Amino acid sequence: MNKAVLKKILKVFLTLQWAKELPRQGFIALGFKRNEADSVAAHSWTTAMLTYFLASEMKKNGQKVDLNKAIKMALFHDMAETIVGDVGTFVKGMASGAFAGIEEEGLKWLVKDLPTTKEITSLVSEYTQRKTLEARLVKLADNLDALAQAKGVPAAKDALKYFKEVYHITKIPFHKTAVGMILKDEIEPERSWQKR
Amino acid sequence: MNKAVLKKILKVFLTLQWAKELPRQGFIALGFKRNEADSVAAHSWTTAMLTYFLASEMKKNGQKVDLNKAIKMALFHDMAETIVGDVGTFVKGMASGAFAGIEEEGLKWLVKDLPTTKEITSLVSEYTQRKTLEARLVKLADNLDALAQAKGVPAAKDALKYFKEVYHITKIPFHKTAVGMILKDEIEPERSWQKR
Amino acid sequence: MNKAVLKKILKVFLTLQWAKELPRQGFIALGFKRNEADSVAAHSWTTAMLTYFLASEMKKNGQKVDLNKAIKMALFHDMAETIVGDVGTFVKGMASGAFAGIEEEGLKWLVKDLPTTKEITSLVSEYTQRKTLEARLVKLADNLDALAQAKGVPAAKDALKYFKEVYHITKIPFHKTAVGMILKDEIEPERSWQKR
Amino acid sequence: MNKAVLKKILKVFLTLQWAKELPRQGFIALGFKRNEADSVAAHSWTTAMLTYFLASEMKKNGQKVDLNKAIKMALFHDMAETIVGDVGTFVKGMASGAFAGIEEEGLKWLVKDLPTTKEITSLVSEYTQRKTLEARLVKLADNLDALAQAKGVPAAKDALKYFKEVYHITKIPFHKTAVGMILKDEIEPERSWQKR
């Protein structure tokens, strides 16, 4: 591999290390302590994993979903936060036009020297627009991951209701089912082995 | 006290609690782990304390500095971050006009129902413009506090040089002296009692 | 500024950095984990902010309260803990005379070379005696801040009752109202923007 | 989506949440404090990101690498640790046959009810054998991520040498180049914007 390209790749890679330490700031506004919030990096992994599980099943059932595109979209969907931070919905809400632009510009800056700049910015843009099936699926996974994180933190109990508000955005029928099952404690993580 | 006013005050007060948990995000970009970064609240206290120490001495030496105004400015200087987060200099740099506006709007939103909305927004605005002696003094204290925090974290060693870059902004002669004394380890925190 | 004086100021300032990391120890006795307790520094900021909000309103309503004195008192009220630690009420209770003396001596030691030694020790002493309106107001703010912190930590649920016990100390009528409003969840931190 | 299948998927997803909190235990044996170690989840994301960057470039250069397979392999490579923990190389070394079997069994147990059990176990098995180009590339990314993490923690300085020992395993020519560039500080994460 060309040494100059390798260097550019490693530079972005070292920058992405910050995402391991950045708390997902929105959770702090829900009353989380600093260490109860997950990191941008950890959230991105569980989101990508759930996206993979769901897209695989959808494909199996004959739905036209591009599995590999969806996985990459999930991997990239929050990477701009490494640079611009997990700015609250507040800022986004206040000046949506202006701020959306800033986040977009942040991403461009971060990935500008990568061999795959175009693929990344294009997938994140697709995600932001929430139109394609893949974009809506990743949003669904992103939302369920926030719910899973919030469920474990008692301070967030009052805020669990907010997680129902994205139904209309994803328009994926099983989104509501999934939120319901998690909220009603119908699913328990694998613990059968603990009883042995 | 009127109950409705009390309620409005307590609402802002409960919102400010988040600042206890928000890491100063810029430090993470310098290589800090999440718990090596101080909180917005803790930083604001040490900044206000140093402002008080320095302004008292300046006043004693006959300089025209409004001590009480400076203390309040220090207390308020980062309070908007409770809402908009400690967004990196990056975002600020990219679209300074646009973003400055967002931070300002965030502050207004946060304090809009307080009896002292005007005093707060006016002091933060004065701070941002860096023109009055008080504004420059608080900036100096803000800068020395970041330096003190960074000195204790080895990962930040390479970044210590950045702390010299604000000399030209504060134009306070002893700013450079202070940075120099801290960087050269000429000052050690009170430890004489440990030798007993 | 005289270099020797600057050095003395910076020495105290560097010592105060410890307060960013010191957990408020009393919370651990209520069942908090280490990172659920706020720091002495962060607590001091929110206390000073609430003091400012309340004193401003009281003044507006014609009450004779020295706003600037109250703010400084709030800033200084726990600074001795940087040196002597947040020793439990236990120790204080056991040997109140003896220990009060130790805390006082700790403060003197810490600030002995500052240009404003006298103002600091005098304000802390006034605070400890809980007689003046400013002292009682700062105690009220100190108490509400502990309540706000405790409310977010489920382990402290059983201990919330203790926060009612200072009514008789502050003798400020709206103290009880404020505690009641916070305990009954009548106030929610600013979250309207999250619904957007 | 079939509700029973959705439930099975969500069960694994909720179990994977643990990986956000599990410290990479090997780092503690290098002298890291608990919060200096990254989580299994965060490590998996940065590893997948680097795998994507490198595989994309390799493909562009005409190498036969299956990009999508490599990304999935990176996502899955440590997921068994969610169940069996990040057991030290010690245990692995002592009874390699026996333990390898345990880790494999742990993975099977975790994913046994997923629609894609086979794909996951097959990719992890391929990764463990380190024979295909994709397996060696993911190992390389896994290794560089550990190096990036270790570089930021001074306690690990003495252990940086261990990171050179996997050259012979990956047999990818630029592995050595990359380790060298990171160790020699030839690459600095994106910070140009901080100078503005």
Add this chain to the structure above:
Amino acid sequence: MNKAVLKKILKVFLTLQWAKELPRQGFIALGFKRNEADSVAAHSWTTAMLTYFLASEMKKNGQKVDLNKAIKMALFHDMAETIVGDVGTFVKGMASGAFAGIEEEGLKWLVKDLPTTKEITSLVSEYTQRKTLEARLVKLADNLDALAQAKGVPAAKDALKYFKEVYHITKIPFHKTAVGMILKDEIEPERSWQKR
């Protein structure tokens, strides 16, 4: 003391430092955040303290219990985890024969150069077999300590039931009484001084 022996002792001692940072991993599977789990070292101390309290009382009541042996057993009972980690019951359950062997081998490796290798391995082996009164008493203390830890973490509420499952293992009559008293909140830690 012979310098070579001292060196061997200090080597094990420095290795044991890791136990201060290792979270008790099983708690994470119950939904704890990383910093809500206690460390292997801290758990070992409280277990040894409770063992001492209970064994002293039992002896006083005429039961034949070797107090000093019990204390040492409690001190050593989890020290192998410093090397092999706090591997979940899962792994232990899956391949009990195989894994038990690994843990045993880990301990031997860790203590192999100590003057007291034999005493340590023999006491840990006795503990594992749960036959002698001392072994069952230490298991009881180990279990109550996990219960005390879990009680303080709301996320573990659903898992409190698991703590009843070791009755049949210890066969110590007051085990059940103790679990009951703790679960029913009949005992509150020393707080009388807080009311002063």
Add this chain to the structure above:
Amino acid sequence: MNKAVLKKILKVFLTLQWAKELPRQGFIALGFKRNEADSVAAHSWTTAMLTYFLASEMKKNGQKVDLNKAIKMALFHDMAETIVGDVGTFVKGMASGAFAGIEEEGLKWLVKDLPTTKEITSLVSEYTQRKTLEARLVKLADNLDALAQAKGVPAAKDALKYFKEVYHITKIPFHKTAVGMILKDEIEPERSWQKR
């Protein structure tokens, strides 16, 4: 066991849980971040372990040391801190008579209802006086444990010198040897298995 006695024992046991979360405060004055300081509980375990290793070897060499007494002394030596906190040497230095009394009273309060009140207070008192061989040995272990902790935290580099100052207190010949070996990096924790 008598239920009333069991209840008293469990009350102290639940109170001791706080020691798992209390940072050793003195380290914060050396520049440690909150999570870089070990807990009072974890420190007590490693101190007891080292005491056991050393006393065993001394006994083997024919020295008259009461091994079981030494272990218990190590277990108890800091337990009063659960109540009075790890108050800085400062306070102790300032008013040694007065404060020593407070710590003693704190311990008495904590253990007053235990069946073994006398043994505990007597052993802690013996430790404080530093006269018997066991007391000096536990002090040595306490000191080496602080050194081991400090070595891993770069911020404490300048403070390592303080650890040499207790030679004259313990008067145990190998104390100096041990400090020297640790400071000079002559001993590395068990890592041979990492090279496999």
